[in-house]
Every structure is written in structure tokens, then in C-alpha cells.
Amino acid sequence: MALAVEMTGISKYFPSTAVQANRGVNFSAESGQVHALVGENGAGKTTLMNILYGLHQPDEGEIKINGKHVLVPTPNEAIHLGIGMVHQHFKLIPSFTVAQNILLGIEPHKYGLLRQGYENDMVRALADSFGLPVEPSEKVSNLTVGMQQRVEILKTLQRNAYILLLDEPTAVLTPQEADEFFKVLRNLAERGRTVILITHKLPEVMKVADQVTVMRHGEVIEVTSISDTNINSLAHAMVGRNIVFNKKESHVRPGEVIAEVKDLFVSSNNGAAAVMGVSFQVHKNEILGIAGVSGNGQNELTEAITGLREVDKGKVLLASLDITKAAVHERRKSGMAHIPEDRMTMGLNLQTTLDENVIVNQYRQKPYSRAGFLVAAAIRKLANSIIERFSVASAKTGEGIATLSGGNLQKLVLGRELSGNPHFIVASQPTRGLDVGSIEFVHKSLLDASRSGAGILLISVDIDEIFSLCDRIAVLYRGQIAGVLSAEDADEQKLGILMAGGNLDPAEEMTQ
Amino acid sequence: MDGSNGLLIVDLLRSGIRLATPILLAALGGAISNRAGVLDFALEGKMLLGSFLGILAAFWLHNSYGGALVAVLAGGLLGWIFAFFYLKYKVDLVILAIAINLLISEGTVFFLRTFYGNVGSWTDASIQQLPDIQIPIVKNIPVIGQLLSGYNAIIYASWILTALLYVVLFYTPFGRHIRAVGENKEAAKALGINVARIQYFALILGGGMCALGGAFLSIGHLTMFTRNMSNGRGWMAVTAALFGMNNPIGVFLASLLIGVADALAVRLQMLTTIPPMLIQFLPNVLAILALVLVGLRNRANVALIRRKFSLKSQKISEDGKSEAIS
Numbered sequence: 004m005a006l007a008v009e010m011t012g013i014s015k016y017f018p019s020t021a022v023q024a025n026r027g028v029n030f031s032a033e034s035g036q037v038h039a040l041v042g043e044n045g046a047g048k049t050t051l052m053n054i055l056y057g058l059h060q061p062d063e064g065e066i067k068i069n070g071k072h073v074l075v076p077t078p079n080e081a082i083h084l085g086i087g088m089v090h091q092h093f094k095l096i097p098s099f100t101v102a103q104n105i106l107l108g109i110e111p112h113k114y115g116l117l118r119q120g121y122e123n124d125m126v127r128a129l130a131d132s133f134g135l136p137v138e139p140s141e142k143v144s145n146l147t148v149g150m151q152q153r154v155e156i157l158k159t160l161q162r163n164a165y166i167l168l169l170d171e172p173t174a175v176l177t178p179q180e181a182d183e184f185f186k187v188l189r190n191l192a193e194r195g196r197t198v199i200l201i202t203h204k205l206p207e208v209m210k211v212a213d214q215v216t217v218m219r220h221g222e223v224i225e226v227t228s229i230s231d232t233n234i235n236s237l238a239h240a241m242v243g244r245n246i247v248f249n250k251k252e253s254h255v256r257p258g259e260v261i262a263e264v265k266d267l268f269v270s271s272n273n274g275a276a277a278v279m280g281v282s283f284q285v286h287k288n289e290i291l292g293i294a295g296v297s298g299n300g301q302n303e304l305t306e307a308i309t310g311l312r313e314v315d316k317g318k319v320l321l322a323s324l325d326i327t328k329a330a331v332h333e334r335r336k337s338g339m340a341h342i343p344e345d346r347m348t349m350g351l352n353l354q355t356t357l358d359e360n361v362i363v364n365q366y367r368q369k370p371y372s373r374a375g376f377l378v379a380a381a382i383r384k385l386a387n388s389i390i391e392r393f394s395v396a397s398a399k400t401g402e403g404i405a406t407l408s409g410g411n412l413q414k415l416v417l418g419r420e421l422s423g424n425p426h427f428i429v430a431s432q433p434t435r436g437l438d439v440g441s442i443e444f445v446h447k448s449l450l451d452a453s454r455s456g457a458g459i460l461l462i463s464v465d466i467d468e469i470f471s472l473c474d475r476i477a478v479l480y481r482g483q484i485a486g487v488l489s490a491e492d493a494d495e496q497k498l499g500i501l502m503a504g505g506n507l508d509p510a511e512e513m514t515q
Numbered sequence: 516m517d518g519s520n521g522l523l524i525v526d527l528l529r530s531g532i533r534l535a536t537p538i539l540l541a542a543l544g545g546a547i548s549n550r551a552g553v554l555d556f557a558l559e560g561k562m563l564l565g566s567f568l569g570i571l572a573a574f575w576l577h578n579s580y581g582g583a584l585v586a587v588l589a590g591g592l593l594g595w596i597f598a599f600f601y602l603k604y605k606v607d608l609v610i611l612a613i614a615i616n617l618l619i620s621e622g623t624v625f626f627l628r629t630f631y632g633n634v635g636s637w638t639d640a641s642i643q644q645l646p647d648i649q650i651p652i653v654k655n656i657p658v659i660g661q662l663l664s665g666y667n668a669i670i671y672a673s674w675i676l677t678a679l680l681y682v683v684l685f686y687t688p689f690g691r692h693i694r695a696v697g698e699n700k701e702a703a704k705a706l707g708i709n710v711a712r713i714q715y716f717a718l719i720l721g722g723g724m725c726a727l728g729g730a731f732l733s734i735g736h737l738t739m740f741t742r743n744m745s746n747g748r749g750w751m752a753v754t755a756a757l758f759g760m761n762n763p764i765g766v767f768l769a770s771l772l773i774g775v776a777d778a779l780a781v782r783l784q785m786l787t788t789i790p791p792m793l794i795q796f797l798p799n800v801l802a803i804l805a806l807v808l809v810g811l812r813n814r815a816n817v818a819l820i821r822r823k824f825s826l827k828s829q830k831i832s833e834d835g836k837s838e839a840i841s
């Protein structure tokens with residue numbers, strides 16, 4: 004079959020971080036196929052695709068599109084060549100409508116004026132022709148993540164993209180949304196479009212891709228067709244060793260209650276009730292999972308417990324101390340740690356140095372500050388110990404962290420949060436967007452923390468993650484706990500029923 | 516209300532419109548830069564340059580319209596310099612604005628002293644004030660005619676620019692690109708929109724409009740240049756742009772409000788025994804109130820945007836499936 008994309012000998016060095024992000028990479032994708040590109044955080048996948056899309060210039064190497072030599076100096080040129088890219092972080096204008104976003108830069112106009120009605124018709128026609136329904140006049144800021152992604156894809160299709168580059172498109176999707184999304188990809192491939200899919204989720208690769216390229220440390224390690232490989236050998240190729248998919252082993256008998264939530268009511272920003280009468284206890288040595296489809300109150304619950312959102316009613320107790328109204332720093336002082344869902348905006352400050360990032364949770368405390376002044380030596384020591392203990396690759400004390408890969412950023416967050424030996428850890432989607440190696444690391448760190456006495460509340464929409472870590476699993480549905488299962492009792496089917504709002508009691512099921 | 520009161524109000528509004536004009540022009544300039552994602556704190560300096568060069572050029576060219584045109588061109592050039600340092604050398608916007616404001620305010624004094632041996636102010640008898648223009652037909656309509664007719668060309672220009680900018684921003688592809696760049700530069704860039712070109716354009720246009728506002732002071736309102744003639748109006752314009760939500764119509768109303776408050780302060784000074792300092796403070800109090808309002812609204816907006824965009828707050832839809840609003 005014809006090659007849609009052929010990149011040969013691509014090299015790219017970033018002087019600012021002294022990283023050789025791509026080293027003599029040969030990469031090709033056949034037209035009409037879904038080609039997966041996998042590799043550890045920092046392997047150079049995004050860099051390679053940015054080069055193809057004209058966002059970076061390679062130091063060396065050639066690019067052929069449909070057999071013809073091309074130069075891609077700018078994204079504009081890439082668009083001309085029929086290449087479209089959906090970035091890891093969406094590039095949408097929140098206050099614009101769906102149609103305005105899709106047609107940005109190619110607006111139809113008459114006498115120099117925009118034609119809003121016609122724009123909506125155009126987008127509706129495009130969406131229908133690809134079977135990707137959207138409401139053209141809806142503001143993008145009102146859309147779900149899944150719909151925003153659809154807008155991004157339509158944006159490329161509107162520009163006649165025959166080659167679609169998708170950078171970790173499923174990282175932000177719920178499992179249901181992801182399944183829907185795979186159908187879209189298969190459908191596009193059947194229509195002769197070429198899809199290049201960067202992802203960390205190997206089961207997805209097996210499910211949706213035709214071919215897969217594995218990268219490690221800027222080089223291509225393996226190119227194979229899906230029928231000739233499996234998850235374990237892909238994982239091995241990615242990290243260069245065997246990956247142990249963690250399972251919670253022997254169940255430590257949970258100790259006394261560390262944290263408790265009592266009849267908690269929390270509102271969402273628009274005032275609607277988001278958490279309604281939730282109660283649970285987290286014990287010493289225990290990992291309690293909060294499972295559920297995203298959007299069922301997880302965020303409000305997390306924020307209420309960690310002090311980022313006001314509680315309407317109910318109580319949050321930490322070691323029998325009432326912290327319902329306590330300030331964030333007071334909670335942290337009493338032994339709470341928080342690994343937030345979004346490491347880029349909440350977990351870390353990418354504009355500042357590594358040192359400042361590792362002490363934001365304890366800068367008031369000795370030995371990091373004395374008489375109101377920060378003690379640089381003590382901070383540096385902590386930073387170094389975190390870098391070492393959590394093997395944060397390519398990070399240096401005193402330097403910026405903006406260019407660290409996702410896995411390394413998350414290790415930094417973990418390092419900071421776990422370094423004070425907290426009693427109670429609230430971890431929200433701690434492995435979103437991470438590669439298998441980093442996931443293994445995060446899971447191991449959390450298991451270690453629970454073994455050494457911490458109680459952990461793990462909020463995750465990833466069922467596999469819940470299964471591999473938790474002692475007990477509570478399912479959140481529409482702001483309420485739909486049921487609590489012990490790890491032994493739980494299986495995918497039972498959780499699925501609870502997550503969808505069903506009932507586990509067969510008798511009741513019959514009468515309905 | 517009897518006739519004399521009515522007259523008083525028309526008179527107040529007329530002088531309010533006059534006082535609002537320099538602020539409006541600078542604020543429109545600021546608004547377009549803000550819309551393109553460049554917060555421009557150098558409005559004050561750009562205005563002052565317009566006042567200074569406007570009157571000098573009017574003197575040299577023996578033509579006040581020529582003076583205004585030179586002011587606009589010079590303001591555009593200054594806007595380009597601002598853009599050049601910001602876009603090419605990534606100079607911090609606040610530092611750049613401070614530099615420009617200081618440079619112009621001290622530079623004009625230096626120039627006056629060196630060439631005219633004068634520090635405080637400068638004028639020449641040959642300089643003509645821009646003439647007031649009566650609009651045919653409109654001028655004969657009672658009250659409305661008095662309100663809308665009989666101003667100089669810069670005032671009419673400010674109205675036309677308000678309308679024009681409104682149409683450009685919200686009804687043309689180019690305006691939409693400006694707003695896109697201001698809201699999410701990366702998104703615009705990824706679609707091949709030339710971000711730098713748009714920001715250059717906005718700053719050049721903004722500089723020209725500021726300078727026209729400045730020229731209004733020296734050749735439209737008075738026929739003299741005095742040291743630090745803009746006297747904080749550039750900062751008022753920053754306020755008006757923010758208070759008017761960077762929407763030309765809103766900016767127009769905000770500027771008018773400030774202008775009328777100014778006119779009212781002048782009248783109160785003449786009519787009452789309230790200490791003049793206190794009265795002169797009135798427009799500033801208004802500006803502070805406006806900024807407080809802007810601040811409160813922004814906080815609400817940030818919360819809203821954060822909820823909707825980055826924190827992935829969630830909403831449960833009616834059909835039982837859940838949806839994330841992000």
C-alpha cells in the first residue's frame with residue numbers, strides 16, 4: 004500500500020534543555036491505516052509529530068508526503084499538504100462557537116463581512132458527512148471534553164486533512180467517550196484517511212491500530228503490525244525491561260480511621276448540588292477508591308476534602324479533628340497530601356524553578372524557612388533527595404521545569420507530596436497521560452505509602468487503576484455513593500452496573 | 516424642567532463629549548491592543564507624543580489637519596516600535612510601557628527647552644485651532660442638533676472610528692482573528708493565523724488613535740502644548756477600555772461617562788464652595804469604582820472559565836449519562 008507519510012533520518016536537538024529529542028528517526032505510515040506511536044514520557048513522540056506539522060524544524064532528515072519530497076516550514080504549509088493535528092492540549096477559543104472555532108482562519112465572507120448563518124450550515128454539513136454530529140452555534144466553553152475533541156477533529160477535516168496527527172487524544176476521555184472515539188478513527192481510516200495516534204494506553208493500541216511504532220530515548224525501537232505483537236512485548240519495547248502490572252497483594256489489615264467524611268453536601272460552581280450526602284471512612288494502611296464516570300461529583304468531592312471548595316453541609320474529619328472549614332495549609336500541616344488531577348495547572352507552577360515547586364507545601368516550616376527567610380541550602384537538599392528518590396530524569400535543582408515530560412512532572416508532584424510522610428493522601432487521577440513505566444512507578448509509590456501507614460483516597464475514572472490499587476471501592480453516581488465493594492467482591496461487571504446507576508440487588512432488578 | 520435647566524444639561528453634555536474625546540480615542544486604541552492580547556499601558560506616552568508632534572507639525576505645515584495627520588503617523592510609528600520590542604525581543608510589557616511613558620514625557624520637555632528655550636508650555640500665534648463643523652440638516656433639529664453638531668473633525672472621527680472598530684471586531688474575519696489571537700494565541704497560530712502580524716497591526720493602529728487623541732488636546736481643544744499635557748488621560752483611557760470590556764460601544768459609553776463627570780466637576784467648581792481638590796477628584800473616584808467593578812467581574816469570569824476549561828468541573832445531564840464540561 005502507498006505510504007502517506009515517510010520521515011527518514013529525522014534528528015532534533017533542543018539546546019535550551021540540552022535534549023536530543025529525536026535521533027535519526029525513520030517513521031512511516033500507510034494511507035488508510037491507523038498507526039499508533041508509543042513510547043515513554045519524553046521519548047520524543049510529540050517532537051516528531053510537531054516536526055511533521057511544521058511546528059519544529061528538524062536538524063536533519065527528510066519528509067515525504069504521498070511519495071513526494073516536502074518541506075514543512077510552518078503549520079500553514081502542513082495544512083496545505085493535507086496534514087491536520089489535534090494537540091495534547093486542545094487549541095480552542097473558549098468564547099467562540101463550535102462553527103467559529105472550526106472555521107477560524109478560513110471564514111466564508113461576503114463584501115468583507117462574516118456570514119454567521121452560512122458558517123453554521125457549513126459546519127453542520129461537514130459534521131453530518133462524517134457522522135460526527137455537533138451543534139455549530141454552541142459555545143465551545145459549554146462542551147464536554149469529548150465534544151471539544153470532536154471539534155478539534157472537525158477542524159482538521161474542514162481543512163481537508165488526509166493525514167491526522169492525534170497526540171494522546173484519549174487521555175482526557177472517559178472509557179465510554181474513548182470507545183466512541185475509536186469508532187470515529189476506524190471510520191476515518193476506512194475512508195482512506197491516515198491516522199497517526201500517540202497514546203500511552205496499550206490496550207487502545209491493540210484495539211484500534213493497524214501498525215505501531217515504538218520510540219525510546221529519541222529513537223525508533225520497533226515497528227510492527229498489530230497482529231504480530233501483544234501488550235507485554237510492546238511494554239517491554241517501550242521501557243526496555245519487563246513491566247510488572249501492579250496488583251494489590253496481601254491485604255494489610257486496615258488500622259484506625261484516619262479520615263472521615265460525614266454526610267457531605269457540596270455545590271458545583273453554577274450552584275447545582277454536586278455531592279449529596281456522601282459519607283465514608285479511610286483507615287490507616289487502606290486505599291479507598293472512588294470509582295465512577297467522570298462528572299458525577301468527583302471534582303467537587305476532592306476539592307471539598309482538600310479545602311479548595313466550600314462545604315454546604317456535613318463534615319470532613321482528619322484524625323478526628325474537624326477540618327471542614329480549615330485552610331489548605333492547616334490541612335496540610337495536619338498531615339494531608341493532595342495529588343491533583345491536573346499537574347500542569349494545579350500540581351506545579353511551570354513558570355518557576357524546581358526548588359520552589361518542591362517546597363510550596365511546606366515553605367513555612369523548618370528547616371526550609373527560618374525567621375521568615377527561606378533557607379536555600381535546606382531546600383536544595385530536599386530537591387535533590389526528591390530527584391534521586393523519585394528518579395525525576397533530566398531535572399536539576401534551581402532550574403525551570405517547564406520542559407520536563409509529563410511523567411517526570413508527576414514524579415515531582417509525588418515526591419513533594421509524599422516527602423512529608425503524610426497520614427492521608429488524596430490522589431486524583433494520578434496517572435492520567437502517563438506511560439506504563441511511570442504508571443508503574445506512581446502505583447508503587449502509592450502502595451508503599453499505604454503500607455507504611457498512610458490512608459489513601461484514590462479518585463479515578465480508570466477502572467484498571469482502581470482494581471490494581473484499592474482495598475475498597477466506592478462508586479460515585481450523581482453525587483451519591485451508589486455502593487461500596489471490597490476488593491474481593493468487586494468485579495468489572497458489578498462496578499459497571501453501579502457506575503451506570505443500576506442496582507446490585509437482583510430482587511429489585513426483577514421488579515423494575 | 517425649565518428651559519434654562521435644559522440648556523444647562525445640553526451644555527454639560529457638549530463639554531462632556533469634548534472632554535471624553537481624547538480618552539475615547541486612546542481607549543479605543545487600548546481596546547484593540549487588549550483584544551489582540553497585548554495589554555498596553557503606554558497609552559499615556561503615546562497620547563503625549565500626539566499632542567506634542569501634532570501642534571509642532573501644525574505650526575510647520577501651517578495646517579492643523581496636517582498636524583493631526585502627522586500625529587497619527589507618529590503614533591503609529593511609536594506603536595510599531597512598541598510592537599517591535601515586545602514581539603522581537605520579548606521585552607516585558609510593563610517595563611516597555613514605563614520606558615515609553617518616561618521617554619516621551621521627559622523627551623518633550625527636553626525638546627521644548629533645547630529648541631524653544633521654554634519649559635512649561637509652547638504655542639505660536641500662527642497655529643489655527645481645528646474648526647468646528649456644522650452638520651447640515653442635523654444642526655437644525657432642536658436639542659439633537661445642539662448635541663450632535665458643531666464639533667471639530669477629530670470628534671467626528673472618534674465616533675466614526677467607534678462604529679468602524681465595532682464592525683471590524685465583530686463582523687469581519689480579520690476582527691475575529693484579532694479576538695482569537697487575544698484569547699488563545701496558540702490556537703490561532705496552529706491554524707496558520709499570523710499572530711505577530713495581527714499584534715503589530717493592533718499596536719500600530721492603537722498608537723495612531725492614541726496620538727490622535729493627544730493631538731485633540733493641543734490643536735483641537737487648545738492651541739498650545741504644555742508639559743505633561745495628557746495629564747493622566749492615558750490612564751483614564753486604560754480604565755475606560757477595561758470598563759467598556761474592550762468593546763468599542765462599551766468603551767464609547769465608558770469614556771463618555773468619564774468626560775461628563777469631568778465636565779460636571781468643572782461646573783461644580785464654579786458653582787459651589789466645595790474645595791476644588793475634592794471635586795477634581797470626582798472622575799478619579801469614578802475610575803476607581805469602574806476598576807473595582809471590572810475586577811469583580813473578572814474574578815467571576817476567571818472562576819467561570821476555570822470551572823469550564825481547566826478544572827474540568829462536571830455536570831450531570833438529564834439523560835443520566837454524565838457529561839464533563841471542561
Ligand SMILES: Nc1ncnc2c1ncn2[C@@H]1O[C@H](COP(=O)(O)OP(=O)(O)OP(=O)(O)O)[C@@H](O)[C@H]1O
Pocket residue numbers: 017019020022023024042043044045046047048049050051397406407408409410438
Ligand atoms: N520546546 C522544547 N524545548 C526544549 N526541550 C523540549 C521541547 N519540547 C520537548 N523537549 C524535550 O524533548 C524531549 C522529548 O519530548 P516530547 O514532548 O517529544 O516527548 P513525548 O514522547 O511526547 O513525551 P510525553 O509522553 O510525556 O508526551 C523531552 O525530554 C522534553 O523535555
Ligand SMILES: [Mg+2]
Pocket residue numbers: 048049050091170
Ligand atoms: Mg507528548
